[in-house]
Amino acid sequence: xxxxxxxxxxxxxxxxxxxxxxxxxPRKFDSSNSVDSDVQAMKTILERFSRSADTLISxxxxxxxxxxxxxxxxxxxxxxDDGVVVGLWEIKTKTDSxxxxxxxxxxxxxxxxxxxxxxxxxxxxxxxxxxxxxPINSVFVRDLLQNEADHANAVHDAIxxxxxxxxxxxxxxxxxxxxxxYSAAFRRASHARHRVLEIFKRY
Numbered sequence: 749x750x751x752x753x754x755x756x757x758x759x760x761x762x763x764x765x766x767x768x769x770x771x772x773x774p775r776k777f778d779s780s781n782s783v784d785s786d787v788q789a790m791k792t793i794l795e796r797f798s799r800s801a802d803t804l805i806s807x808x809x810x811x812x813x814x815x816x817x818x819x820x821x822x823x824x825x826x827x828x829d830d831g832v833v834v835g836l837w838e839i840k841t842k843t844d845s846x847x848x849x850x851x852x853x854x855x856x857x858x859x860x861x862x863x864x865x866x867x868x869x870x871x872x873x874x875x876x877x878x879x880x881x882x883p884i885n886s887v888f889v890r891d892l893l894q895n896e897a898d899h900a901n902a903v904h905d906a907i908x909x910x911x912x913x914x915x916x917x918x919x920x921x922x923x924x925x926x927x928x929x930y931s932a933a934f935r936r937a938s939h940a941r942h943r944v945l946e947i948f949k950r951y
Contacts, residue, residue: 824879835879839859839871847903852878864891866903867941869948870896878950892947899940906933 826833831840833855840851840860850871851860861884866870873892882889909930913923 818950824907833871834875837875837878839868839875864900865896866900867896867944870944873948873951888947888951890945895940895943895947899944900935902937902940904929906937909933 765850824835825832828838828840830842831838831850833839833931836855838853838855840853842849842851844864848868849863849866850865852862852865852874853860854873861878862871862874865874874889875891877886877889878884909926912918913926913930918926
């Protein structure tokens with residue numbers, strides 16, 4: 749049987765929830781009340797608390813979905829041997845000449861919707877958009893993937909110029925030209941990467 753003090757506290761809490769402002773003072777236990785009524789009182793308190801919590805969560809989701817996206821996404825993440833599954837999509841990691849590349853693949857399908865992405869945040873942003881129902885030709889996805897492609901092309905140009913500079917037979921003018929190409933490609937890659945990170949954070 750429940751202790752008198754516990755039952756009194758149950759009644760006090762129930763009174764507060766019902767709007768009784770005088771309920772801060774202890775209530776005396778009425779021995780004529782049955783155990784069933786006390787259990788029902790506690791059940792009522794718990795049900796109201798549960799409804800209040802559910803309402804609060806719903807309000808948070810509807811009022812500020814952007815801040816809650818990382819939490820929801822974290823709950824959907826499932827690590828794999830070569831990447832991570834997020835919702836309906838999987839980010840697969842692979843290595844090419846020492847560089848990490850990323851493919852975005854529909855779960856249980858082998859054909860990637862995007863492949864050889866050079867920036868992880870581009871893959872993450874694409875997965876977020878697809879899980880949220882955005883089409884592949886949406887402004888956000890096109891902007892994200894265009895800057896990712898700009899980064900990939902610039903990195904390719906920088907690697908090519910750097911490799912060419914290893915040729916010891918280059919004339920001075922040719923070397924200077926290649927150094928300028930490498931510097932320009934490096935700046936383009938840095939700018940494109942910065943844009944991808946900006947787009948990813950803004951979504």
